[in-house]
Amino acid sequence: MAPSSFLLYFTDHRRLSPPLRPLFFFVPTSLALITTLFILFYIFTTSTLFTYQHPPLTSKPLLGAANESQRYNSLQFDSNGERGKIKITSNNVDKLLFVNPGSGNYVNNNDVFHDRDIFLExxxxxxxxxxxxVYPHRRNDPFAHALxxxxxxxxxxxxSESYFKKVLMKSHFITKDPTNADLFFLPFxxxxxxxxxxxxxxxxxxxxxDYILNISRKYPYWNQTGGADHFYVAxxxxxxxxxxxxxAVRINAIQVVCSSSYFLSGHIAHKDASLPQIWPRQGYPPNIASLKRKKLAFFAGAINSPVREKLLQVWRNDSEIFAHFGRLTTPYADELLGSxxxxxxxxFEVNTARIADSLYYGCVPVIIANHYDLPFADILNWKSFSVVVAxxxxxxxxxxLQRVSSNEYELLQKNALKVRKHFxxxxxPINYDAFYMVMYELWLRRSSVRVQ
Structure with a gap:
């Protein structure tokens, strides 16, 4: 009898004798159970999922219990993250934000930069x-006003979009020789x-x-990289x-956009960059040293999202959080200066000009926008000058907000004043202003390999 016929013979319950029937069903079930137990045992003994891990060193470690404080006090690290030289205590642990995997150095939570030395260099x-x-266009081009x-x-x-192009075209970063270019600007x-x-x-x-089709036919540069060394600003x-x-623009080119969100499929983190949305103001920012801010928090704007609807629903009539919708009866600047x-x-989008408004008037920004790829996040330590709330x-x-102590607020505001020149x-252009910061973000994204 063939093997398949033999199997069919024994799997037909009508041909199995009564004593063998329970055995036939018990054996495969037992084998499956034993196999599952072996797999679980292997995972348990090899994975760190079930093993105790020391909590990471964050800006707010759990120091409430005595044993937690003692645990952190007993840790010692050197400048490379190894045990040794720097003793971590409950007094200085709050100053350590995280270990920078690139340099192995601790980043100070009080510093507005992730790594000041690397940035300056x-x-x-x-x-x-x-x-x-920049792809050249003549004044008599029918779309010269947009190019x-x-x-x-x-x-x-x-x-921000117009400012960047206006300043770039007059800057020393422009080259007339495309063979010397690190990046190519799509100027629409x-x-x-x-x-x-x-x-x-x-x-x-x-x-x-049509624009991409035209430049790819007229010039060789787009085709060399599929647009990977090109960028546009919007x-x-x-x-x-x-x-x-x-x-090809969406997938390969660098998109420098205000509406940069990790939630959107069109945004590719670390390839694309976040452009700060800034309402332009003339002159120097106001001196806020002697101001007394009586309001805890302030917002004014249209109801154009579920998030703003929720804010209005919860805090419409609060005496400390002023959530205002519609036309203000007082000057907008006064509200920012008094909060x-x-x-x-x-x-509608994650971005508005309110972050830059807050910084300009020395008001600590509170960001309530999930998945926002914040401007200059590669450079600035946002935890040092803002509060992010889900x-x-x-x-x-x-x-x-009430949990922020007076000393913590003073530090947040001090850092907010430090970074406002970047917005x-x-x-x-002035060194380290918005233009130079956007250029630095682009410089970080230039290709390390040039395709000839």
Whole structure:
């Protein structure tokens, strides 16, 4: 009898004798159970999932219990993260934010930079060697208004896009020789195309697709890397969806956009960069040294998202958190100057100009926008000058802010004043202002291998 026939013979319950039937079903079940137990035993003995791990050193370790305090007091590390030289105590553990895996150095939670020394060194090299090639266009081009820099002072909510191009074209970073370029700039302006009656919002996608096709035929540079060493800049949220018909731009090119969110499929973290949305202001920021801020927190804006609806629902009539919707009866600047914390609450997009507004007026920003890829996050330590609150924690907002001690607030505000120069545009750029910070983000993303 063939093996298959033999198996079929014994699996037919009508041909099994009554004493063998229980045995036939018990054996495979037992084997399956034994196999499962072996697998669980292997996982248990080889994985760290079930083993005790010392809690990581965070900015707020659990020091409430005596044994926790003793555990941290007993740890000693040297500058490379090995046991040895630096003794960690309950007095200094709050100053240690995390171990930088790149350099092995501790990053001070009080410092506004992740690594100040590396940033300053790289910044000098960027200023010395970084080169950008911009695809040339004539004044008589039918779309010159969207391809060339504006000839006026940019203004409004989306001024960052126009400011960047206007300043870049006059800077020492521009090269006329594309063979010397580290990156190539796609100079179309989403904000200008959006208001062009010939293009409009619905026509931007086709314009971008045709633009990429034209430069890929006229120049060899796009085809050499598939656009990986190219970038564009856009502040309006339309800029992100404008690439729907130009997949290579969305997937390969560097997108420098205000609406940068980890939640969106069109945003690729670390390839793309977050452009700060800044309402331009002339002159020097106000001196806030003698101000007494009587309000705990302030927000003003339209109800255009579930997050803002929740904020209004919980805190509409509160005496310390002023959540205002609609037209203000007092000057906006006065409200920012009179509040300790200023709320940046997600609207249609994660981004608004409120972070830059807060910093300008010396108000500590509170960010209530999940998945926001914050501007200059590669450089700045946002924990040192802002408070990030999950949208689900809006009902706990007052407790979270009241828990910030006077000393902690003083440090947050002091750092906020330190970083506000990075969130300002100037017609003639000033070292470390918004233009130079965006250039540094691009410099970090330049290709390490040049394809000839």
């Amino acid at each position: 790289d910044y000098k090299e960027m200023n010395r060697s970084f080169k950008i090639y 060339l820099p504006v000839d006026f002072e940019p203004r409004g909510n989306y001024a 302006s989403i904000a200008r195309l959006r208001h062009d009656p010939k293009i409009g919002v619905l026509g931007i996608q086709d314009f971008i697709k 502040c309006h949220s339309v800029g992100r969806s404008a690439m729907e018909k130009a997949d 300790k914390f200023c709320l940046h609450v997600k609207g 949208t689900l924690d809006i009902p706990l907002l007052k407790k979270i 300002q545009w100037h017609s003639f």
